[in-house]
Amino acid sequence: MSFDVAAVRGQFPILSEIIDGLPVHYLDNGASAQTPLTVLDAVRKYETTGRANVLRGVHRLAERATESFENARAEVAVFLGVPTMEIVFTGGCTAAINLVAYSYGSLLKPGDRILLSELEHHSNIVPWQLLRSRSGIELDMLPVTTDGRIDLSALPSLLTPNTKLVSLAHVSNVTGALLDVRAVVEAARAVGAKVMLDGAQRAPHGPLDLPSLGVDFYAFSGHKAYGPNGIGVLWGRPELLDAMPPFMGGGSMIGRVTLAETTWAPSPRRFEAGTPAIGQAIGLGAACAWMQALDWTAAHDHEMGLVQRLMDGLQKIDGTQIFGPAGLQNRYPVVSFMLDGVHPHDVAQMLDSFGVAVRAGHHCAQPLMDRFDLDGTTRVSMAPYNDNSDIDALLAGVAHAAKTLR
Amino acid sequence: MSDQLYQERIVALAKAKTGAGKLADPTRTARRDNPLCGDRVVIDVRLDGEGRIAEIGHQVRGCLLCQASASALSSVAIGRDAAGIAELRHDAERALGRESGDTHEPFSAFAPVAAHKSRQECVLLPLEALKDALS
Incomplete structure (x- = not known):
């Protein structure tokens, strides 16, 4: 049975907000997730x-x-x-x-x-x-x-x-x-x-x-x-x-x-x-x-489908590099990437103009950034209520940042 | 909106990279980190006999706003002493809407950042580092 993401989204009022004319593409769940009505x-x-x-x-x-x-x-x-x-x-x-x-x-x-x-x-x-x-x-x-x-x-x-x-x-x-x-x-x-x-x-x-x-x-x-x-x-x-x-x-x-x-x-x-x-x-x-109460087998498959869509899309944008496991095995839907020549904060700020919320920077893991000599990463962290439109908006924003900021 | 944040003038300042690099023989060097975002600026200055900046170099590991600010600062720092750099700081603060009054080139380019409080420290970090270098 496929995962009914629309039904899940319907339980989170904030996801249907329009802010400054933009929909909410919330991909900063690793920092703070949204809250369902039942809570x-x-x-x-x-x-x-x-x-x-x-x-x-x-x-x-x-x-x-x-x-x-x-x-x-x-x-x-x-x-x-x-x-x-x-x-x-x-x-x-x-x-x-x-x-x-x-x-x-x-x-x-x-x-x-x-x-x-x-x-x-x-x-x-x-x-x-x-x-x-x-x-x-x-x-x-x-x-x-x-x-x-x-x-x-x-x-x-x-x-x-x-x-x-x-x-x-x-x-x-x-x-x-x-x-x-x-x-x-x-x-x-x-x-x-x-x-x-x-x-x-x-x-x-x-x-x-x-x-x-x-x-x-x-x-x-x-x-x-x-x-x-x-x-x-x-x-x-x-x-x-x-x-x-x-x-x-x-x-x-x-x-x-x-x-x-x-x-x-x-x-x-x-x-x-x-x-x-x-x-x-x-x-x-x-x-x-x-x-x-959620069907996590289906939810996890759904989340991993989003990870795959994200990874496939990022690969098509010149100069992107994923920092983390390359495949879907033994991982959860948190994906960090770098865009060559553009600082992660600028990527995140550009994404905001597409209505996409992500986190950029050291993610409170400075020793890890030092270890790999990174200025930081842009992090996409997903939840079961995310859908393809969130990933597609993000990819459009990253492509725009790649075109205009370097 | 963010797209308006990255206006042509800011992007041009960052790309100009005025003063980017290390000085061979600096009189003073200062480093400033922004612990919140991880931006890092190192400023070298060579001073003349009267405490005025004769040469400036900066190394920025940070975002486009921080790079643009370091570039803007370097373009107008030569010949200024600590008081002159403090004036530039006021100009930047005015551009960011944190002080009232008119702002001037090159820091007037940062007016779009006034609407983005979380990014203002990115603009001010190079000024902080230079202040430290001159103190």
């Missing part, structure tokens, strides 16, 4: 019929808010294939990684090592550098192949008995390359290291089965996965989370507070100090339910 409705329902703080009040609005909030946790858990109470709501994917870096990191000792890669988003580099300066741990970096994949052939030489954690992007936010998680987990286990995945670019492309991946921590952000801003998720193995000290102190995360000392609530509450982003969590729950 907006869920947030609106909370704000208009059930707004109150959660977990504390006994009045019926508080009960309603708490139920919606915890239902959202359950929907996220179903999406990841894990038990509900293993889901920690955070301020975003960055916050989730920082939580692990701070809390799990506090259990590490000088001389312990963490293995990252050269293609990581700054969010999966800087928190570990901060940890290094606090605690004296060491960082190692997996190199990247010329087609934009993490080079796992370097795993045996970089994993040591001192490596306590391997933290990598599940899907690269620059090249779209999918990590071979099985190979990483197997190698990490052999030296007793834990594995964390930054799932920011993978989660928007369908439900996950974390137990079968065999990882120990998983992080993703709400706004890239059709949900609201200001919300993200950390999943961690319960025995790890329960051994970790709190990241922030405040309400909700305590067992018992006296002026002398405080005991901690079990996870996930231990890591959710203060009033959570309730409406955002409810919106993210709705986004996960929306993704859960």
